[in-house]
Amino acid sequence: MATEDELKNMSPEQVAELQKENCIFCHISEHKVPAKIVHEDDSSIAVLDINPATRGHVLILPKKHYQVMPQVPDREIGHLFKVAKSVAHALLKSLGVQGATVFVANGALAGQKAPHFMLHVIPRVDKDKIPLSLPKKSISPKELQMIRERLAPRIKHHLGYEIRSAGKAEAVKEKKAVDVPKKDGDILDKVSGMFK
Amino acid sequence: MTACKNCELLKKEELIIFEDEQVAAILSDTPATVAHVIILPKQHYTILEQAPDEIVEKLGIVANKISTAIFESLNIGGTVVMIQNGTVAGQDVPHLSVHVFPRTENDELSLGWDTQKVSDDELSMLASQISKAVLPVGTVPVQQTVQKEVPADQIDGDDEDNYLIRQLERRP
Structure with missing residues (x-):
């Protein structure tokens, strides 16, 4: 692990490299650590969240390390949304749930917990009390x-x-x-x- | 057919901040936070699974650019991108919508979840179950889904909206 002094002297590129080396989601993508994989292709991997909102909560990750959404190229983001569609469909078919929330948190304030971009697909059932509802405010x-x-x-x-x-x-x-x-x-x- | 709220909103020039032939981005008139944008297909698809892949792709790309534009234009801490797929997920308009809205420190939104403990065995079982049902991108059988959910003898020809609402709620 780099010391604080070493970190201070690193270039942004070097810091980014270090982040990648220590990124658990990159390790998952590279099959360096075990994960519960539900889908994988050349550019993305979908795994079960081990600390889920509910059973069947899936994380869809680009295999490449992007920290936040604006960094993800069009082609890849389009692909990730298509995977979300496949996963949402699979959850309905296999778990008998009635819907899904597809959720992206950009930035810590929005609830982003990991520095590796991901889409959440959370299976939903009636009255599950998961706090993901949106208030409706008025605007002039x-x-x-x-x-x-x-x-x-x-x-x-x-x-x-x-x-x-x-x-x-x-x-x-x-x-x-x-x-x-x-x-x-x-x-x-x-x-x-x-x-x- | 009762008018779909989103289809009606698409006609309001003052709300549109982007459009092309297939999709549009409109300002929400019932925002969760200020500058809440809804990106949606112009064609009336009820749920994510019904929209063709090229539309889904485009919605994602536009949502990303809108999210970035919002972040760069306003003094905010982050953005959320969200699809409420099905009434149980909070979908209240039977027209596929991708919500993009800002988050700030004092926005009073409680969005998130408590985590559950699930055993490794159960996770393995779930992964196996789900992975068997995941079709490769590009092969989700959109048409079959539609027919499966609503048998022909239950479709009321005059009331298309009812049929769409039924799909939304995944009732037979």
Whole structure:
């Protein structure tokens, strides 16, 4: 184990390497420590949580060490969600439960307990009292508009999408009605109409 | 057919913060915390198992980018990404939704769980049971699931919503 002094003098890359070396979930992915595996493929592994919320609680992990969600590339995150779909389906079939919560905690404040990104799939039954329900608070149109404006720059950066202001929305709607046929049928009608 | 709340929300321009042909991200009008976003397929799929893999993939990718955008835009401690699959998981709208919302120190949310003790033997048994039922990605039989849950003679042709609600609650 590195001493405090050694840690202080390490580069971020070296610290990351050290974290990986000591990451139990990396060890699980590499089959260096035993785990209860329910699914595995080239890029991911799904194991039972040994301290579960309920029996059948599954953790889906990328085999690569990512600490938090933003670090996970699109292709991998898409794959992990597809695995979650397969696992949720399997839980219904094999355990006779009636649903599942798919849960990701990003950051310690959100409940993230390990520095290795994971999705939880938690089997659910009626009245199981697992505290995962979401309250419904009220919010004013003004507050919603403020949030839209606040998020707009980073949404543009990450998704290449320009959030339309309320004023622009009408203009865009009009344009769409002219340029984009609603169904393939419209085009076919136009084409077949030419032969009458 | 009674209107689905999410399908109705998709029509509200002022709530949409992202959309493409298949999915959209909308601000929740009943947020758990401020800047609660719902990412959902435009097509009306009730539960996760019914959505085609390419849609599920996209929902995950968009949820990740939205989560990052929220984190970078607001002064928050973290985010939660959550799917409530089935009424027992808290799903109250029969339209697949991926929730992304911020967490802060004083948000008064109690989200989490107490852990249970399960013996190693029982874990091994569970793993065996579950792993046998896990189909490889890309082969979850979406259509079969639908037919299995709701026998033809019980589908009321006029009341599609009822059939979807039944699926949601996994009643025959």
